[in-house]
Amino acid sequence: xxxPVPTAQQLTIPAMPVExxxxxxxxxxxxxxxxxxxxxxxxxxxxxxxxxxxxxxLLAIDVAELSWEIQRYRLLRHKLLETYxxxxxxAALRRIDVIGIAPEFEHEAEFHTLQNALSWRSxxxxxxxxxxxxxxxxxxxxxxxxxxxxxxxxxxxxxxSLLNAAQTKRMLLLREIKxxxxxxxxxxxxxxxxxxxxxxxx
Numbered sequence: 001x002x003x004p005v006p007t008a009q010q011l012t013i014p015a016m017p018v019e020x021x022x023x024x025x026x027x028x029x030x031x032x033x034x035x036x037x038x039x040x041x042x043x044x045x046x047x048x049x050x051x052x053x054x055x056x057x058l059l060a061i062d063v064a065e066l067s068w069e070i071q072r073y074r075l076l077r078h079k080l081l082e083t084y085x086x087x088x089x090x091a092a093l094r095r096i097d098v099i100g101i102a103p104e105f106e107h108e109a110e111f112h113t114l115q116n117a118l119s120w121r122s123x124x125x126x127x128x129x130x131x132x133x134x135x136x137x138x139x140x141x142x143x144x145x146x147x148x149x150x151x152x153x154x155x156x157x158x159x160x161s162l163l164n165a166a167q168t169k170r171m172l173l174l175r176e177i178k179x180x181x182x183x184x185x186x187x188x189x190x191x192x193x194x195x196x197x198x199x200x201x202x
Contacts, residue, residue, distance in 0.1 A: 013047045020057050027065075030072070038068055049177060053184065059177050066170040070163060077159045081148055088147035089130065090117035092139045 016024065027038050042064040051060040093116055098109045119126040134144070149156070 013043050014050055014052070016046070016057060017054070020054060023058065024061050027068070033072070041068055041071070051177075053180065055180055056177055059173050059180070063170055063173050063177075066166050066173070070166045070170070073159055073163045073166065077156070077163075080152060080155060080159070084148045084152040085144065086117050086121045087151045088144050089120050089134070090114060091147055091151070092134050092137075092144060093117060093130070096134070096137050096139075 027035065029035060029038060042061075045064045045067060046060055049056070049060045049063065051057040090113060093113045094110070097113055098106060101109050116126070116130060120130045121127070131141075134140075
């Protein structure tokens with residue numbers, strides 16, 4: 001019943017007017033980001049919005065930029081949680097290995113705890129052993145997840161604000177595109193004497 005989902009190449013993509021290509025500045029990608037993925041996302045948005053007028057093209061370009069930023073923030077947030085998971089592992093190991101140790105051995109214990117946390121991140125075998133050891137002391141995956149969010153809570157608020165701001169701006173731009181098209185259709189009908197503005201609104 002359902003046909004295949006069209007790929008970016010199969011979508012009908014309107015061509016950007018040459019005079020507007022100058023206004024579409026080159027993408028400012030971060031290291032590790034794909035120019036190919038950026039263009040694929042932008043072309044898919046252009047195909048969906050199908051801009052015609054210059055103002056619609058400018059708005060569509062901004063929608064594409066914001067959509068890329070939203071994807072970026074989500075990916076960076078995920079990478080952030082991965083980084084803080086190491087800190088959560090370190091904190092859990094510290095509760096097992098450092099608390100109650102004699103003061104003269106605390107520095108050495110802290111060093112070994114840090115080394116074990118680094119090994120957890122870089123060595124799959126060590127990670128398996130450390131996870132099992134932590135679970136044996138009551139630090140299962142859910143407890144570590146909770147510790148991750150505790151450790152990263154302040155910077156997560158920053159990412160949430162960035163995401164919310166970008167999503168709000170994108171919503172407003174989409175609404176503005178809709179308004180521009182409604183006003184264009186209204187002017188066209190009035191020009192042809194079909195209806196007055198009040199009749200169209202009603």
